Amino acid sequence: MTDVQEPGFSRCNNATLRRTARRLGRFYDDALAPSGLKGTQFGLLFQISVGGEPAMGAIAEALIMDLSALGHTLKPLVRDGYVETFADKDDRRVKRVRLTPTGQAKLDEAIKLWSVAQRQFEAMIGAEQAAKLRATLDEVAALNLELPAATPSS
Amino acid sequence: MTDVQEPGFSRCNNATLRRTARRLGRFYDDALAPSGLKGTQFGLLFQISVGGEPAMGAIAEALIMDLSALGHTLKPLVRDGYVETFADKDDRRVKRVRLTPTGQAKLDEAIKLWSVAQRQFEAMIGAEQAAKLRATLDEVAALNLELPAATPSS
DNA sequence: CGCCGAAAGTGGTATATGCCACTAATTGAT
DNA sequence: ATCAATTAGTGGCATATACCACTTTCGGCG
Numbered sequence: 001m002t003d004v005q006e007p008g009f010s011r012c013n014n015a016t017l018r019r020t021a022r023r024l025g026r027f028y029d030d031a032l033a034p035s036g037l038k039g040t041q042f043g044l045l046f047q048i049s050v051g052g053e054p055a056m057g058a059i060a061e062a063l064i065m066d067l068s069a070l071g072h073t074l075k076p077l078v079r080d081g082y083v084e085t086f087a088d089k090d091d092r093r094v095k096r097v098r099l100t101p102t103g104q105a106k107l108d109e110a111i112k113l114w115s116v117a118q119r120q121f122e123a124m125i126g127a128e129q130a131a132k133l134r135a136t137l138d139e140v141a142a143l144n145l146e147l148p149a150a151t152p153s154s
Numbered sequence: 155m156t157d158v159q160e161p162g163f164s165r166c167n168n169a170t171l172r173r174t175a176r177r178l179g180r181f182y183d184d185a186l187a188p189s190g191l192k193g194t195q196f197g198l199l200f201q202i203s204v205g206g207e208p209a210m211g212a213i214a215e216a217l218i219m220d221l222s223a224l225g226h227t228l229k230p231l232v233r234d235g236y237v238e239t240f241a242d243k244d245d246r247r248v249k250r251v252r253l254t255p256t257g258q259a260k261l262d263e264a265i266k267l268w269s270v271a272q273r274q275f276e277a278m279i280g281a282e283q284a285a286k287l288r289a290t291l292d293e294v295a296a297l298n299l300e301l302p303a304a305t306p307s308s
Numbered sequence: 309c310g311c312c313g314a315a316a317g318t319g320g321t322a323t324a325t326g327c328c329a330c331t332a333a334t335t336g337a338t
Numbered sequence: 339a340t341c342a343a344t345t346a347g348t349g350g351c352a353t354a355t356a357c358c359a360c361t362t363t364c365g366g367c368g
Contacts, residue, residue, distance in 0.1 A: 009292060010197065010200070010201075010288075011272075011288070012182075012197060012200075012268065012272065013178065013272065013275055013276075013284055013287070013288060014175075014178050014179060014181075014182040014193050014197070014271075015193070015196075015197040015200075016287075016288045016291045016292060017171070017174065017175045017178055017179075017291060018175055018179065018193070018194065018197070018324095019217055019218050019291070019295055020171065020218075020291040020292070020294050020295040021168075021171050021172055021175045022217075022218050022219060022324095022325075022326090023218045023294070023295045023297075023299075024167065024168050024171055024294060024295075024299075025168060025171075025172065025325090025326090026325095026326075027168075027299045027301075028166075028168040029326080030301060031301055038326090038353070038354085039168050039169070039172070040172065040353080040354065041353085041354095042169075043164065043166060043168070043169040043172070046164070046166075046169075047164075055316085056316075056317065057315085057316060057317085063173055063176075064173050064174075064176050064177045065176060065354095065355075065356095066355060066356050066357075067316075067317065067318095068317075068318070068319080068355085068356075068357075068358090069354070069355040069356060069357095070355090071317070071318065071319090072318095072319095072353085072354075072355075072356095073353075073354060073355075075353095076352080076353070091315095091316085091363075091364070092362080092363060092364090093315065093316045093317070093362065093363045093364070094315095094316065094317090094363095095316075095317065114166065116301065116302065117168075117301065118165075118166065118167065120299065120300075120301060120302060121167055121297075121299065122167075124297050124298075124299065125293070125294060125297065129290075130167055133167070133170075133290055133294070134164075134165070134167060134170045136283075136287055136290075137170045137171060137173070137174040138163060138170060138174070139279070140174050140177070140178065140279060140287070141173055141174040141177045141178075143177075143275075143278050143279065144278075145177075145178075145181045145274070145275065145278065146274075147181075147184060147185055147270065147271065147274060148270065148274060172354095176354095176355075176356095179355090179356090180355095180356080183356080192323065192324085192356090194323080194324065194325095195323085195324095209346080210346070210347065211345085211346060211347085219324095219325075219326090220325060220326050220327075221346075221347065221348095222325085222326075222327080222328090222347075222348070222349080223324070223325040223326060223327095224325090224347095225347070225348065225349090226323085226324075226325075226326095226349095227323075227324060227325075229323095230322085230323070245333075245334070245345090245346085246332080246333060246334090247332065247333045247334070247345065247346045247347070248333095248345095248346065248347090249346075249347065
């Protein structure tokens with residue numbers, strides 16, 4: 001056996017990705033902890049901030065999130081008064097989201113904390129390496145993945 | 155402005171990672187759906203399988219998971235009869251885990267489904283590129299990340 | 309105008325994960 | 339042998355995410 005399974009390493013792209021996501025997630029979460037925000041919430045607030053009163057669907061698409069998952073994730077942020085929603089004027093099906101002043105302040109606060117983690121991480125792995133990794137990840141995220149049609153026996 | 159925020163792209167390594175993890179996770183989940191397992195459960199069963207009746211802590215460490223999170227994630231698998239636990243003979247604090255015959259069969263079934271997704275993904279991005287990505291991710295996961303000590307003013 | 313199919317969200321349910329407080333079992337030092 | 343410190347897990351609580359079944363709106367068609 002030249003190929004025993006080293007504990008913790010997997011040939012599964014998905015497993016490897018999740019594993020690293022857990023690791024990095026905790027690091028960024030730790031950094032953001034003083035703000036009371038999780039990494040995901042920070043990312044969401046940021047997306048809303050740059051999105052210009054984006055519709056739920058637009059946010060979900062940008063973050064590659066399920067729309068209903070987004071709805072759930074948004075709730076604590078609404079509850080805590082960081083974001084508010086309102087119906088689109090031209091299409092009442094559409095719900096738009098924006099930061100409240102409190103939310104903007106909280107985002108500003110979190111960005112400072114995030115910067116520390118971001119800098120620290122890039123200091124360890126190298127800014128270029130990090131940019132390359134993000135590029136690869138964005139590329140993967142953009143793939144038009146489809147399971148081969150389940151050949152119906154015939 | 156040469157640097158407007160393109161919706162969906164982020165300079166945050168964590169956000170980018172999670173975003174791609176969601177995307178890829180859904181792909182693998184879809185592939186595994188016929189088995190009734192999620193990607194995470196598949197990865198967990200696999201880890202248990204190669205771990206040789208591993209202790210909870212060993213699994214958690216290998217997968218970089220919180221120990222309590224592992225406990226929670228394990229529950230549905232125990233409930234469905236895929237894994238069973240037993241106390242270590244020499245240290246009753248330690249709980250070991252193993253696959254049941256049913257669980258082994260389910261894993262075998264899932265591996266076939268997983269292979270389809272894995273092949274499909276690597277066909278799109280290239281096997282070498284995928285291996286390189288996994289290597290980078292494992293490297294990131296292995297980093298000794300630490301927040302710079304919060305200089306206590308002084 | 310009235311109806312049908314598409315589009316956007318909501319709520320429920322289930323898994324995924326993390327932190328914290330707490331219990332049980334071990335180990336080490338005296 | 340005894341007791342403090344450490345180690346391994348558990349349970350509760352909160353967020354993260356997904357899928358599915360619905361409900362409300364729209365947009366287009368006859």
